[in-house]
């Protein structure tokens with residue numbers, strides 16, 4: 001497994017509001033097992049999936065589960081919002097694992113990187129675009145003021161089409 005030195009970066013510490021979990025959840029097989037590798041018990045993914053009949057396995061660097069050092073659990077999907085500073089490394093490992101995945105990421109410049117371009121050229125990739133922009137939460141669980149970028153789910157093996165679109169319903173709760 002890749003040796004990646006964990007470094008705390010403030011820009012990685014933005015959290016997903018629960019309404020952003022629903023568009024991906026409706027594309028999953030009911031009752032499936034989902035690994036959320038960048039999540040604690042407080043994560044909207046863990047709460048929304050668990051309350052909707054999925055079995056969730058989760059872990060986070062702060063609770064000692066480094067995604068790059070953890071063996072892949074027996075699961076059907078890998079879904080989360082990953083640390084953006086490690087986007088390439090996360091995608092590389094996900095493709096190497098080979099299970100269906102969906103990662104909520106900043107779509108700006110997603111094809112700019114040569115490394116990612118090559119990955120997407122060789123492997124199956126799907127984009128689930130969301131509107132309006134997702135307002136991530138800060139560590140105090142407050143919605144971030146102003147939403148500077150467009151994000152969506154970068155998936156493989158989950159969406160039927162390579163480009164899909166969903167409106168977000170900000171009223172949807174955990």
Ligand SMILES: C[S@@+](CC[C@H](N)C(=O)[O-])C[C@H]1O[C@@H](n2cnc3c(N)ncnc32)[C@H](O)[C@@H]1O
Pocket residue numbers: 006012013014015016037038039040043044045059060061062065066067068080081082083084
């Ligand atoms: C963008 S945040 C999203 C958190 C959560 N998934 C959510 O959607 O609310 C990414 C999180 O991954 C954590 N993280 C960073 N490197 C990690 C690693 N190697 N393994 C597991 N978690 C990591 C960060 O500390 C951060 O809290």
